Structures are given as C-alpha cells and as structure tokens.
Amino acid sequence: xxxxxxxxxxxxxxxxxxxxxxxxxxxxxxxxxxxxxxxxxxxxxxxxxxxxxxxxxxxxxxxxxxxxxxxxxxxxxxxxxxxxxxxxxxxxxxxxxxxxxxxxxxxxxxxxxxxxxxxxxxxxxxxxxxxxxxxxxxxxxxxxxxxxxxxxxxxxxxxxxxxxxxxxxxxxxxxxxxxxxxxxxxxxxxxxxxxxxxxxxxxxxxxxxxxxxxxxxxxxxxxxxxxxxxxxxxxxxxxxxxxxxxxxxxxxxxxxxxxxxxxxxxxxxxxxxxxxxxxxxxxxxxxxxxxxxxxxxxxxxxxxxxxxxxxxxxxxxxxxxxxxxxxxxxxxxxxxxxxxxxxxxxxxxxxxxxxxxxxxxxxxxxxxxxxxxxxxxxxxxxxxxxxxxxxxxxxxxxxxxxxxxxxxxxxxxxxxxxxxxxxxxxxxxxxxxxxxxxxxxxxxxxxxxxxxxxxxxxxxxxxxxxxxxxxxxxxxxxxxxxxxxxxxxxxxxxxxxxxxxxxxxx
Amino acid sequence: xxxxxxxxxxxxxxxxxxxxxxxxxxxxxxxxxxxxxxxxxxxxxxxxxxxxxxxxxxxxxxxxxxxxxxxxxxxxxxxxxxxxxxxxxxxxxxxxxxxxxxxxxxxxxxxxxxxxxxxxxxxxxxxxxxxxxxxxxxxxxxxxxxxxxxxxxxxxxxxxxxxxxxxxxxxxxxxxxxxxxxxxxxxxxxxxxxxxxxxxxxxxxxxxxxxxxxxxxxxxxxxxxxxxxxxxxxxxxxxxxxxxxxxxxxxxxxxxxxxxxxxxxxxxxxxxxxxxxxxxxxxxxxxxxxxxxxxxxxxxxxxxxxxxxxxxxxxxxxxxx
Numbered sequence: 001x002x003x004x005x006x007x008x009x010x011x012x013x014x015x016x017x018x019x020x021x022x023x024x025x026x027x028x029x030x031x032x033x034x035x036x037x038x039x040x041x042x043x044x045x046x047x048x049x050x051x052x053x054x055x056x057x058x059x060x061x062x063x064x065x066x067x068x069x070x071x072x073x074x075x076x077x078x079x080x081x082x083x084x085x086x087x088x089x090x091x092x093x094x095x096x097x098x099x100x101x102x103x104x105x106x107x108x109x110x111x112x113x114x115x116x117x118x119x120x121x122x123x124x125x126x127x128x129x130x131x132x133x134x135x136x137x138x139x140x141x142x143x144x145x146x147x148x149x150x151x152x153x154x155x156x157x158x159x160x161x162x163x164x165x166x167x168x169x170x171x172x173x174x175x176x177x178x179x180x181x182x183x184x185x186x187x188x189x190x191x192x193x194x195x196x197x198x199x200x201x202x203x204x205x206x207x208x209x210x211x212x213x214x215x216x217x218x219x220x221x222x223x224x225x226x227x228x229x230x231x232x233x234x235x236x237x238x239x240x241x242x243x244x245x246x247x248x249x250x251x252x253x254x255x256x257x258x259x260x261x262x263x264x265x266x267x268x269x270x271x272x273x274x275x276x277x278x279x280x281x282x283x284x285x286x287x288x289x290x291x292x293x294x295x296x297x298x299x300x301x302x303x304x305x306x307x308x309x310x311x312x313x314x315x316x317x318x319x320x321x322x323x324x325x326x327x328x329x330x331x332x333x334x335x336x337x338x339x340x341x342x343x344x345x346x347x348x349x350x351x352x353x354x355x356x357x358x359x360x361x362x363x364x365x366x367x368x369x370x371x372x373x374x375x376x377x378x379x380x381x382x383x384x385x386x387x388x389x390x391x392x393x394x395x396x397x398x399x400x401x402x403x404x405x406x407x408x409x410x411x412x413x414x415x416x417x418x419x420x421x422x423x424x425x426x427x428x429x430x431x432x433x434x435x436x437x438x439x440x441x442x443x444x445x446x447x448x449x450x451x452x453x454x455x456x457x458x459x460x461x462x463x464x465x466x467x468x469x470x471x472x473x474x475x476x477x478x479x480x481x482x483x484x485x486x487x488x489x490x491x492x493x494x495x496x497x498x499x500x501x502x503x504x505x506x
Numbered sequence: 507x508x509x510x511x512x513x514x515x516x517x518x519x520x521x522x523x524x525x526x527x528x529x530x531x532x533x534x535x536x537x538x539x540x541x542x543x544x545x546x547x548x549x550x551x552x553x554x555x556x557x558x559x560x561x562x563x564x565x566x567x568x569x570x571x572x573x574x575x576x577x578x579x580x581x582x583x584x585x586x587x588x589x590x591x592x593x594x595x596x597x598x599x600x601x602x603x604x605x606x607x608x609x610x611x612x613x614x615x616x617x618x619x620x621x622x623x624x625x626x627x628x629x630x631x632x633x634x635x636x637x638x639x640x641x642x643x644x645x646x647x648x649x650x651x652x653x654x655x656x657x658x659x660x661x662x663x664x665x666x667x668x669x670x671x672x673x674x675x676x677x678x679x680x681x682x683x684x685x686x687x688x689x690x691x692x693x694x695x696x697x698x699x700x701x702x703x704x705x706x707x708x709x710x711x712x713x714x715x716x717x718x719x720x721x722x723x724x725x726x727x728x729x730x731x732x733x734x735x736x737x738x739x740x741x742x743x744x745x746x747x748x749x750x751x752x753x754x755x756x757x758x759x760x761x762x763x764x765x766x767x768x769x770x771x772x773x774x775x776x777x778x779x780x781x782x783x784x785x786x787x788x789x790x791x792x793x794x795x796x797x798x799x800x801x802x803x804x805x806x807x808x809x810x811x812x813x814x815x816x817x818x819x820x821x822x823x824x825x826x827x
C-alpha cells in the first residue's frame with residue numbers, strides 16, 4: 001500500500017516536470033508552423049497532395065510565380081517574351097545556385113520540363129504544358145518553348161509547383177525526389193521525421209538579397225484543429241494553417257493571435273450528373289440553382305468564412321464576375337417551382353446528394369442544401385460515404401448530384417476548359433454544350449486580355465444559365481499567426497512562399 | 507519448454523499465410539483504388555499517362571497474380587514499396603513500431619497498476635473512497651470509447667506545456683523524461699478500458715479465493731491481514747487476471763491506432779490509418795502482418811508467464827491440464 005502510493009507519487013512528479021529545453025532562449029530565428037496533414041512526398045513533379053505543395057513552396061522555384069494579388073511575377077525567369085502566340089522565350093536569372101552549390105542554367109529548365117512531359121514520370125503537371133512541342137536551351141540563360149497551338153494559361157501553368165526546376169544529378173542519384181530535394185528555393189531540407197516534424201534551414205545563397213529573414217522553418221504535424229489553435233496561443237507554434245470555420249471564428253476573438261483570411265481559389269460547387277434524369281433537363285438544373293441560397297450555405301456550413309462566387313473563383317478579380325450579375329443565382333423559390341412544373345415535376349422528385357464527412361466532401365453543405373431543396377418540393381437523400389468511396393464514385397461518374405470542392409485557378413482557361421469542355425479531363429458532369437465548347441476554344445486561341453475578357457464574360461453568363469453545376473462560394477485560406485511574426489502575406493492558392501520575407505521577434 | 511516454444515513459433519507460418527491471403531484480397535475489395543486516391547478529383551491525365559500510372563500502381567494485372575508476386579518477394583524479406591511515398595515499407599514500419607510498442611506496454615503497465623490494487627481493495631469490503639474510485643474507473647473504462655476520452659484529454663490538457671505532443675515527439679532514447687510525460691495521457695486513454703476489466707477480474711477472483719479454507723487457516727495461524735492477502739490470496743487470484751491481461755494486450759496495440767491520431771504521435775497506428783485512407787496496399791499488408799506476428803508472440807508470452815506463475819502447468823507434456 002505504502003509502496004504503491006510512493007510509486008504513484010513518483011509517476012505524478014515525473015509528469016509534472018516541465019519540458020526541458022522548451023524554455024531555453026533560441027539563439028537563432030525559428031518559425032514553427034503547425035499543419036494538420038503530413039506531406040506525402042517531396043518530388044515536385046509527382047506529388048498532388050496540398051500538404052506536400054506547401055513544403056515545395058519553400059524548397060523550389062519555378063520559372064514564374066503567383067504573388068499575393070494573383071499576378072504572375074518573375075521567379076527563376078527574370079523576364080520573358082512572347083514573339084508569337086505559340087512561342088515563349090524565358091530569360092533566366094544569372095548566378096542562381098541549387099542547394100548542392102551548382103549553378104542553375106537553361107539545361108536544368110529543359111531537363112525539368114522534359115521530365116514533367118515524360119509519360120513515365122506520370123506528372124500531374126503534364127496537362128499544364130501538354131501542348132509544348134519543343135523545349136530548347138538557346139544559350140546558358142535563355143530557354144525557348146514552342147507550342148502546337150496557343151495556350152494563354154501557359155504562364156499560370158508554369159507557376160505551379162508541379163513545374164518546379166530541379167537539379168538533374170539529384171534525381172538521377174535518388175531515382176526520384178520524394179525524400180530528398182534538389183531545389184533553388186529559400187529554404188533547404190534538413191530533417192524529416194514522418195508524421196512528426198520537418199525542419200528546413202535558410203538557403204544562404206538565395207538569389208533574393210536579404211531573404212529569408214529567419215534561420216529555420218519547422219513544420220509540425222498536428223491533426224487536431226483545436227490543438228493547432230492551442231499551440232499558437234501557448235506559443236509552442238508561431239503559425240498554424242486551420243480550415244475549420246468554427247476554430248477560425250474562435251481564433252478571431254482571441255487577442256493573443258492574428259488571423260489572416262482571404263477567399264482562396266478553391267470553389268465549393270453542387271454538381272449534377274447531366275447524363276442522368278432529371279438533370280438532363282436544363283430547367284431542372286436552373287430550378288435547383290435558384291433554390292440553393294449560396295450566402296445561407298456559406299454562413300451555416302462554413303461559418304461565413306468565404307465569399308460567394310460565380311463560375312470563376314471570385315479571388316481571380318481580373319476575370320470573375322460578381323454572382324449577383326449572373327442569371328439563376330437565386331434564391332427565388334417561386335421561379336424555381338415554375339421551372340420544375342414546366343419540366344414536368346410540379347410535385348418535385350427524390351434525389352441523392354453524394355457527399356463525404358471529410359472537409360472536401362462537404363457534408364455540412366449537403367445538409368443545408370437538403371433543407372433548401374425541400375422548399376421547392378425536391379426530396380434529397382444524403383449519401384454520406386467514406387472519402388475513398390467518394391473518389392470512386394467521382395471517377396466512375398456514379399452520382400445524381402454531388403458536393404465538391406474544386407481547385408480553381410486565377411487563369412480562366414486552365415480552370416474552365418478542363419472542367420466544362422465536352423472533352424475536359426475533369427468534366428464529370430458529363431456536360432456537353434456546343435456553345436460552351438465554342439467559347440472555351442476561342443478563349444484559348446485569343447491572346448489579348450480585352451478579347452479574352454469578352455469571351456470569358458460571355459462564358460460566365462452561359463455557364464450560370466446552362467448550370468452544369470451550381471457555383472456556391474470560395475472558402476477562405478486561413479492562417480493563424482502569433483503576434484511575434486511580421487511580413488507574412490497570404491496567397492489565394494494557399495502558398496507559404498511569403499515565409500521567405502517573414503520575420504520573427506525573439 | 508524449448509520444444510513447446512518452437513512448436514508455437516512454427517504455428518506462426520500458417521497463421522501468417524492465412525492473414526496474408528485475407529488482407530491482400532480484402533483491402534482490394536474496399537471501393538476506391540490507390541491510383542484513384544492518388545489522382546483525387548483535381549488532376550487530369552492523358553490516356554498514355556493513365557496506362558503508365560496503372561502499371562506503376564499494379565492495377566494492370568489480375569489480383570491473384572499480384573498476390574503471388576508479392577508473396578514471392580515477401581519470402582525473400584521484401585515487403586514492397588509504398589504506393590504513396592515510394593519508400594520501402596519495412597524500414598518505415600520498423601521506425602514507427604517502437605513508439606507503438608512503448609505505448610502498448612505503458613498502457614498495459616498503467617492498466618495493471620490501476621486495475622489490480624483497485625480489484626484487491628474492492629474485494630475487501632466497503633470503503634467509501636475506494637468504492638467511488640472503483641465505480642469511476644469502471645464507468646470511464648468500460649463505457650467511454652477510447653477516442654472520446656482521448657479527445658477530452660487533449661481539450662483539457664492542451665494548455666499544459668509538454669503534456670500533449672504538438673508534432674514535437676521525442677523518443678525515449680533522446681529524452682526519457684519528456685518521452686514518458688508525453689505518452690502518459692495517451693497510454694492512460696488506451697489502458698483505462700483494460701484497467702476496468704482487470705479490476706473486475708481481480709475482484710471476483712479475490713472474492714472467490716478469500717472464501718477458501720487455506721485462507722482461513724492462514725488467518726488462524728495468526729498471519730497479518732496484509733501477508734494473507736498479498737502472499738496467499740493474491741498468488742492464486744492473479745492467475746485468471748494474467749490470462750485476461752495477456753489476451754487483451756493485442757487489442758491495446760489496436761487501440762494505439764486511434765489514439766496515435768488523436769495525440770499526433772508518429773507511431774505505426776497512424777501509418778496504418780493513413781495507409782488505409784490512401785489505399786496504400788503494400789503498407790496496409792505489411793502492418794497487418796507485423797501486428798499478426800505480435801499477436802501470436804504476445805499470446806505465447808502469456809502462456810509462458812502462466813506456466814512460470816502456476817507450477818501446476820507443464821507446457822511440454824501435451825499442453826495445459
């Protein structure tokens with residue numbers, strides 16, 4: 001009995017010992033960032049996971065990048081010319097060094113882009129530059145791309161991490177870059193303990209003078225969103241990427257932390273399988289579009305953390321039209337009922353909404369939509385499935401309607417063509433419309449902004465009218481920051497690139 | 507004894523073979539393939555690229571053929587390569603296993619530490635404090651799901667520096683104190699269910715033994731209550747408890763899967779969880795085989811301990827009597 005008590009007390013004492021080292025003053029500037037998902041791998045030409053891309057933001061450079069206002073700006077290419085609409089010439093920065101010390105030249109650009117184009121690499125970046133027919137190193141610092149046809153989204157495609165410039169010798173020595181890195185980026189990989197932490201250290205030779213401002217960036221994987229906020233509050237983390245609207249709202253009320261939010265490029269949509277009855281009838285789709293109240297869905301399902309959008313992500317301000325100026329953006333229950341009656345469903349019908357309980361799967365959105373559809377007599381049943389089953393149904397186009405989160409782009413061609421063209425790779429609405437196809441094709445062949453703007457304005461009206469999907473809102477990208485940080489900027493695609501210019505007070 | 511152990515170890519072969527067949531075909535029955543999960547809903551690929559991807563992901567050949575290929579490599583000690591990360595499976599499992607084992611052992615230790623004394627006190631008649639503690643542990647342990655209890659612990663203790671791992675787990679070798687501090691709550695969450703079970707078994711078993719004649723004799727001889735309980739009664743009463751604890755240790759390992767996710771611990775359980783989410787077949791297969799092996803070994807160990815504690819049992823002469 002006595003011995004047992006002593007043992008218990010000893011154990012308790014052990015647990016109470018404060019974390020050794022946690023209070024030691026850091027000799028170097030470190031930013032510790034909490035994320036909810038571990039990187040799957042680090043090969044920029046292979047990975048698709050969002051979590052991996054956030055590490056690649058810091059390890060690699062691309063020819064061009066997107067800045068915080070969604071404009072294309074110089075990265076490894078100092079400048080570029082576009083002599084004809086099928087030829088691009090890039091002039092590279094001089095003296096840029098890979099992390100292994102070797103200088104980056106036009107040969108590396110040729111190698112990297114060819115690696116992406118090689119079907120054996122199976123790169124998700126291939127479709128961004130698929131029409132490139134020749135990549136030539138004109139001289140040590142000049143690269144020429146020749147295209148089989150005009151591709152106005154080329155620069156936007158090249159800004160993707162999937163088209164990062166890598167060092168050939170490191171790829172060849174390791175087979176691929178999943179565990180190692182071969183970049184020119186502001187930070188270099190030092191240590192990676194899977195599912196725990198990843199430590200990046202400053203690249204002392206980074207081409208931007210004076211950057212990065214800190215010595216180290218440490219990623220820590222913490223799946224629980226509430227713990228992420230607790231981590232920033234307690235000072236164990238300097239920054240955390242949080243998606244959960246409820247937690248963000250809680251953080252916004254907290255004087256100890258700063259919340260940065262802005263609408264991202266992802267888009268929440270309500271998709272129809274246009275090959276299935278009754279959604280083969282455009283009037284039914286328009287009726288559903290009128291019945292769904294996007295602001296209400298945004299408020300309830302996302303705690304208001306986002307912005308209502310049309311067919312183009314609202315953050316792409318150069319192109320996107322306000323949803324209020326587009327047709328069938330409701331809510332208008334009477335008009336919706338009228339359309340249903342004309343389509344032969346005066347008493348509504350029963351339909352399934354496929355969704356999943358992951359964030360992307362949009363269960364909360366489906367629940368609000370279910371309620372709103374009731375008002376026009378449509379009885380919606382929720383088909384809540386595990387994420388893998390959801391993907392399976394998505395790939396096989398096995399659904400009536402589905403809640404989706406689509407990755408948009410600041411470039412209208414790249415997002416709309418693959419999504420709504422009758423031959424588009426991710427058109428799983430099975431949507432076929434000659435007028436839409438025509439506009440998408442002319443948008444792709446035009447080069448001047450004024451011409452393209454006219455085309456894409458028409459297209460946005462047309463897509464709202466034909467309604468292959470109901471465009472709801474763009475969720476915010478959120479970062480919760482400690483007050484010690486300064487200089488960080490959010491990019492709508494979630495990029496952490498601006499950690500390069502972020503400083504931390506001791 | 508040696509022959510018995512050898513026999514039991516040999517029995518691992520058919521067990522693992524059976525497990526390998528079941529897991530290999532079962533994981534492929536789950537809707538959604540590794541390639542689909544990899545592509546997600548955002549990526550488009552040309553037909554030629556899809557062909558290449560199918561080949562890389564092994565989706566271009568029939569499952570039985572894949573099984574035979576995998577089995578062939580397995581017999582040479584090659585567990586294959588993760589479809590998600592491209593890393594070999596075995597080193598990944600090996601680097602995660604120690605944490606899961608440590609968690610399991612700590613959970614077992616805490617379960618015994620709480621369960622046995624509680625059971626003994628409960629068997630000695632009514633005392634208000636121990637009675638209350640008894641009920642609380644019973645209630646928490648048996649009726650609360652582990653993951654729920656774990657989530658509550660995270661909420662309650664996340665303000666306490668160092669108690670909840672924040673992606674900064676340190677191994678026992680690097681810093682033993684901090685390591686144990688971080689694993690204390692997770693192992694309690696896993697172990698408390700078993701603690702409740704052990705408590706009940708100990709109590710029932712003690713009540714039975716305390717009725718026996720030899721206990722009365724011991725008391726009549728004038729031995730102290732303490733000696734009677736700890737030396738005479740407990741020795742016999744503990745036998746069924748060992749069996750229960752042994753057979754449940756395997757399940758503790760399973761509990762670690764959920765708890766590691768809640769507490770952000772980089773163990774084998776979390777590796778398994780993500781492998782299942784991503785349909786990373788080689789990793790799932792590898793982990794299931796490792797867990798099956800551990801299960802068999804733990805059961806063997808339980809039987810050996812049983813034989814040591816109970817001299818009436820001779821393992822070599824045809825098993826238990």
